[in-house]
Amino acid sequence: MLYAIFISVGFLAACGGFLAAVLVVAEKKILNYGPCNLDINAGERELTVDGGSPLLSALAENSIFIPSACGGRGSCAYCKLKVLEGAGFVGPVEEPHLTTEELETGVRLSCQVKIRNDLKIEIPKELFAVKHFRAKLIEKEMLTYDITGLRIELIEPQTIDFVAGQYIQLESEEYKGREAVMRAYSISSVPSDNRNIELMIRKVPEGICTTWVFDYLQKGKELYFSGPYGEFHLSETDAPIIFIAGGSGMAPIWSIIQKMVEEGIQRNSVYFFGALTQKDLFYADELNKIADSSEWFKFVPALSREPEDSDWQGERGLITDVVKRYFPDTSAYEGYLCGSPGMIDACVSVLTEGGMPEEKIYYDKFA
Amino acid sequence: MKRSPAEEELIQSLGPSKFSAQGFLGHDGRPIDEIISADQRKLDRIGVSINTLVDGLKAVYRQARQAYGAEIQITPGVFTTFYESRGRVPSPFKTNGVFEKGEALVREKESGQHIIITQLGIALIERHHFFQGLGSRYRIDPEVAVRLLGLASFKEDSP
Numbered sequence: 001m002l003y004a005i006f007i008s009v010g011f012l013a014a015c016g017g018f019l020a021a022v023l024v025v026a027e028k029k030i031l032n033y034g035p036c037n038l039d040i041n042a043g044e045r046e047l048t049v050d051g052g053s054p055l056l057s058a059l060a061e062n063s064i065f066i067p068s069a070c071g072g073r074g075s076c077a078y079c080k081l082k083v084l085e086g087a088g089f090v091g092p093v094e095e096p097h098l099t100t101e102e103l104e105t106g107v108r109l110s111c112q113v114k115i116r117n118d119l120k121i122e123i124p125k126e127l128f129a130v131k132h133f134r135a136k137l138i139e140k141e142m143l144t145y146d147i148t149g150l151r152i153e154l155i156e157p158q159t160i161d162f163v164a165g166q167y168i169q170l171e172s173e174e175y176k177g178r179e180a181v182m183r184a185y186s187i188s189s190v191p192s193d194n195r196n197i198e199l200m201i202r203k204v205p206e207g208i209c210t211t212w213v214f215d216y217l218q219k220g221k222e223l224y225f226s227g228p229y230g231e232f233h234l235s236e237t238d239a240p241i242i243f244i245a246g247g248s249g250m251a252p253i254w255s256i257i258q259k260m261v262e263e264g265i266q267r268n269s270v271y272f273f274g275a276l277t278q279k280d281l282f283y284a285d286e287l288n289k290i291a292d293s294s295e296w297f298k299f300v301p302a303l304s305r306e307p308e309d310s311d312w313q314g315e316r317g318l319i320t321d322v323v324k325r326y327f328p329d330t331s332a333y334e335g336y337l338c339g340s341p342g343m344i345d346a347c348v349s350v351l352t353e354g355g356m357p358e359e360k361i362y363y364d365k366f367a
Numbered sequence: 368m369k370r371s372p373a374e375e376e377l378i379q380s381l382g383p384s385k386f387s388a389q390g391f392l393g394h395d396g397r398p399i400d401e402i403i404s405a406d407q408r409k410l411d412r413i414g415v416s417i418n419t420l421v422d423g424l425k426a427v428y429r430q431a432r433q434a435y436g437a438e439i440q441i442t443p444g445v446f447t448t449f450y451e452s453r454g455r456v457p458s459p460f461k462t463n464g465v466f467e468k469g470e471a472l473v474r475e476k477e478s479g480q481h482i483i484i485t486q487l488g489i490a491l492i493e494r495h496h497f498f499q500g501l502g503s504r505y506r507i508d509p510e511v512a513v514r515l516l517g518l519a520s521f522k523e524d525s526p
Binding site: 069070074075076077092093096097177178179181183184185204205206207208211246247274276304305318319339340341342343346 | 383384386388389432433435436437438449450451452453454455457461463464465467469470504
């Protein structure tokens with residue numbers, strides 16, 4: 001009886017092993033797409049990759065880092081690229097993330113495009129500069145009760161080449177059962193300080209990455225990030241500037257202002273910093289110092305919930321109302337905005353109502 | 368009863384992920400359809416429709432978002448504050464797209480009762496009648512929501 005059971009179990013195990021072997025061989029033979037050619041930007045760059053892998057990871061293996069926050073699961077839609085030829089059909093995971101126009105022009109989620117043949121793709125040029133960095137936290141300072149400033153020293157590579165206004169994707173570590181994630185933060189330091197980067201990070205209630213930054217990331221700890229990303233930067237015109245940002249939205253604006261000081265770019269500029277109360281202000285001394293020593297720069301913090309009987313002598317009210325008071329006519333200016341979608345939308349309205357053409361408004365919307 | 372592969376995939380999507388530390392089910396062990404039915408029964412008892420509740424949630428979210436982090440009163444004793452956050456969060460129902468991050472905390476000061484409204488949370492209610500499981504940080508209890516938002520006066524006429 002026992003012998004019969006052993007024989008049956010052994011036979012079933014052998015069948016399972018045989019089927020598994022057949023599947024492995026079949027995958028290697030039938031699903032082996034062989035080497036595939038990636039033509040990037042009409043011959044600007046060409047790669048030969050092994051077929052079968054997602055486009056996102058094939059590019060990363062060749063040191064081309066496309067933004068992604070979901071680890072290639074088709075959830076975040078950060079990894080969009082134009083695939084002009086060879087992509088295959090659009091699957092149900094991709095479709096909800098693509099507009100009709102995007103579908104018509106060949107935009108795809110690169111994590112969902114499996115390389116089965118040669119592809120022709122378009123990659124924004126700035127992504128070629130993106131690298132993966134190993135670095136170390138050397139300073140951590142509370143700027144306000146809910147915003148921390150980090151200073152990070154680069155280890156490998158040792159330097160970073162970025163444009164003031166760009167951002168990086170910081171990689172958190174696993175903790176308390178929470179997965180490692182990647183989150184975008186604007187660089188707040190000046191590009192000439194290329195052996196370090198600085199970030200301003202606001203605590204999000206129950207946020208996976210910000211909880212790691214605030215509660216677990218300590219000075220001396222090594223960390224990883226990729227970058228730089230983003231198209232938000234100072235234009236090369238001479239037009240006067242209206243900057244609007246509050247909270248951690250200051251980061252790219254502060255990088256741009258420091259660059260202007262360093263390079264002697266003296267375009268007339270006003271920076272409107274919106275906050276609720278005095279305890280939400282930071283870097284006011286540094287910004288006031290620039291304003292006091294420059295004729296071209298003015299710093300205007302505006303508080304919307306400061307108690308009426310406080311000692312605050314600066315502007316009061318919503319930032320949009322303050323901007324309107326200072327600039328009823330915005331037609332000659334360029335606007336640089338950074339913050340939440342709600343704040344951006346309201347500021348764009350105010351600036352366009354004042355006559356600023358919408359194409360002269362540049363923003364890094366937190367979305 | 369054994370779950371289908373589609374149900375298993377949905378349960379996994381509703382669990383903790385790279386975008387949601389706690390997921391959408393909290394500590395609720397009930398099947399999803401039971402969670403949905405129980406919350407629908409609550410709404411039926413109160414006499415407020417899903418559409419009315421969704422409209423109310425959207426209105427409060429919009430008001431809070433436009434206040435840029437300032438606390439505003441929405442009904443007597445009930446206040447809301449908006450917390451912004453960079454990035455987007457995908458729906459656990461894969462075909463529903465991605466949503467703006469950011470949340471409106473709605474709180475009754477005296478009792479401390481609160482709900483947290485997000486764009487994704489509203490979409491889950493509107494499209495799937497899913498209010499999220501017990502223990503989920505973003506669960507919107509129908510009875511609490513109706514009371515805090517002052518929607519009890521919008522009782523639907525019975526057919």
